[in-house]
Amino acid sequence: MTSPPPVIVLVRPQLGQNIGKAARAMLNFGLTEMRLVAPRDGWPNPDAGPAASGADEVLEKAQVFATATEAIADCGVIYASTVRRRDLVMPVVDPDQMASEIRSTSGRSAILFGPERSGLETEDVALASKIVTVPINPDFGSLNLAQAVILLAYEWSRQTELIQPTAKKLEAPAPMGELEGLIGQLYGALEETGYFFPPDRTQATKATLRTILTKPSWSSREIQALRGVIRKLCESDRAG
Amino acid sequence: MTSPPPVIVLVRPQLGQNIGKAARAMLNFGLTEMRLVAPRDGWPNPDAGPAASGADEVLEKAQVFATATEAIADCGVIYASTVRRRDLVMPVVDPDQMASEIRSTSGRSAILFGPERSGLETEDVALASKIVTVPINPDFGSLNLAQAVILLAYEWSRQTELIQPTAKKLEAPAPMGELEGLIGQLYGALEETGYFFPPDRTQATKATLRTILTKPSWSSREIQALRGVIRKLCESDRAG
Numbered sequence: 001m002t003s004p005p006p007v008i009v010l011v012r013p014q015l016g017q018n019i020g021k022a023a024r025a026m027l028n029f030g031l032t033e034m035r036l037v038a039p040r041d042g043w044p045n046p047d048a049g050p051a052a053s054g055a056d057e058v059l060e061k062a063q064v065f066a067t068a069t070e071a072i073a074d075c076g077v078i079y080a081s082t083v084r085r086r087d088l089v090m091p092v093v094d095p096d097q098m099a100s101e102i103r104s105t106s107g108r109s110a111i112l113f114g115p116e117r118s119g120l121e122t123e124d125v126a127l128a129s130k131i132v133t134v135p136i137n138p139d140f141g142s143l144n145l146a147q148a149v150i151l152l153a154y155e156w157s158r159q160t161e162l163i164q165p166t167a168k169k170l171e172a173p174a175p176m177g178e179l180e181g182l183i184g185q186l187y188g189a190l191e192e193t194g195y196f197f198p199p200d201r202t203q204a205t206k207a208t209l210r211t212i213l214t215k216p217s218w219s220s221r222e223i224q225a226l227r228g229v230i231r232k233l234c235e236s237d238r239a240g
Numbered sequence: 241m242t243s244p245p246p247v248i249v250l251v252r253p254q255l256g257q258n259i260g261k262a263a264r265a266m267l268n269f270g271l272t273e274m275r276l277v278a279p280r281d282g283w284p285n286p287d288a289g290p291a292a293s294g295a296d297e298v299l300e301k302a303q304v305f306a307t308a309t310e311a312i313a314d315c316g317v318i319y320a321s322t323v324r325r326r327d328l329v330m331p332v333v334d335p336d337q338m339a340s341e342i343r344s345t346s347g348r349s350a351i352l353f354g355p356e357r358s359g360l361e362t363e364d365v366a367l368a369s370k371i372v373t374v375p376i377n378p379d380f381g382s383l384n385l386a387q388a389v390i391l392l393a394y395e396w397s398r399q400t401e402l403i404q405p406t407a408k409k410l411e412a413p414a415p416m417g418e419l420e421g422l423i424g425q426l427y428g429a430l431e432e433t434g435y436f437f438p439p440d441r442t443q444a445t446k447a448t449l450r451t452i453l454t455k456p457s458w459s460s461r462e463i464q465a466l467r468g469v470i471r472k473l474c475e476s477d478r479a480g
Contacts (some may be wrong), residue, residue: 027380060474140267195472216456232435
């Protein structure tokens with residue numbers, strides 16, 4: 001059994017041309033599922049087609065979402081493609097590590113790419129369980145969107161023959177929508193207790209909790225168990 | 241002793257823009273020596289600089305030759321980057337094989353790339369000892385010059401230990417004693433709520449929770465944060 005190819009998620013892409021180039025890069029290595037989060041110039045974009053050089057099937061199937069959270073709701077393992085972020089404490093993997101992890105997981109995976117100019121925002125990166133960074137010349141790091149896509153797609157593709165049949169069959173990580181449910185439930189429970197104080201620290205505290213809960217890649221069964229735990233603690237609150 | 245980085249030889253390149261993009265692709269992965277064979281529009285080319293996005297040092301050092309034979313005169317191992325040629329009986333290697341061969345040779349090596357539209361002519365390919373081909377989607381092979389350059393440069397670079405400074409500087413997982421503290425605290429809190437029911441299921445339920453909490457390898461800081469969360473939920477219980 002093989003794991004499905006990763007979904008390529010372009011977060012707030014700017015130029016239609018770059019979306020087309022990314023589609024071309026993907027199809028070269030057999031990736032066909034592109035998702036667009038709030039593309040700046042709307043969708044479809046007439047500049048995308050010519051730049052795709054024939055990778056029209058990728059563009060035609062591309063789905064558009066309002067937020068990155070929605071775009072990855074059915075994916076279990078999320079990678080954020082970015083240079084190393086010093087403001088976030090998250091695992092960082094090389095493209096080949098990412099590729100072998102994607103191969104050995106049984107759920108759907110997604111790779112997030114940020115806007116051309118600025119890259120992913122902190123809150124987008126925080127949706128991912130890991131950062132994937134292409135090891136690059138420390139004195140000249142200048143990868144554009146399509147180049148980042150092609151290198152990660154290439155790594156995924158070159159490990160196609162290397163499927164480890166001995167890999168332990170793990171429970172698939174739950175789709176991100178289920179994790180969001182857990183996170184929302186915990187935030188709600190904590191809000192009632194006055195945990196988020198002072199208000200100006202709330203966002204940072206929530207980001208910390210999100211990182212902690214995203215790290216494990218829990219299965220659906222595990223997330224259900226944890227939701228039961230939180231529910232029980234809250235019930236006792238009301239009863240007390 | 242390490243072998244020198246390969247020379248990138250662009251044979252009869254057409255657009256200055258593509259020469260610039262190739263330079264950018266090279267420098268991302270630490271390659272700096274570009275040679276141009278009879279560039280169609282002469283050299284220097286004003287379109288190259290802007291497309292290089294700062295990889296000016298590669299363009300400035302670029303040498304121009306009239307023929308491919310002259311361009312590779314000082315190189316010992318030559319690869320021709322092309323799709324597989326059925327009209328030539330030559331060894332064909334993947335990019336990773338090429339990279340490890342370049343690493344283990346002691347002389348200079350060169351990689352030949354053909355013109356954008358047509359690729360290398362038979363007589364250019366015949367100068368090489370091997371063909372290097374990127375394994376690509378058999379139904380959609382559409383790599384442009386800069387993409388072919390970046391994939392081969394990337395493969396060369398990823399086999400260099402020098403360029404691995406993305407070392408994962410993660411927070412260490414907390415000592416198991418700290419995790420036990422968290423688990424004990426949660427068991428205690430849940431016991432008070434009557435979560436462990438019926439009694440004959442208690443052991444199995446505890447084992448499930450332990451597995452869930454052990455999976456993430458949380459750091460000390462993360463465990464402290466979670467202990468604060470549980471404490472807060474319990475405090476509100478007493479206050480309620």
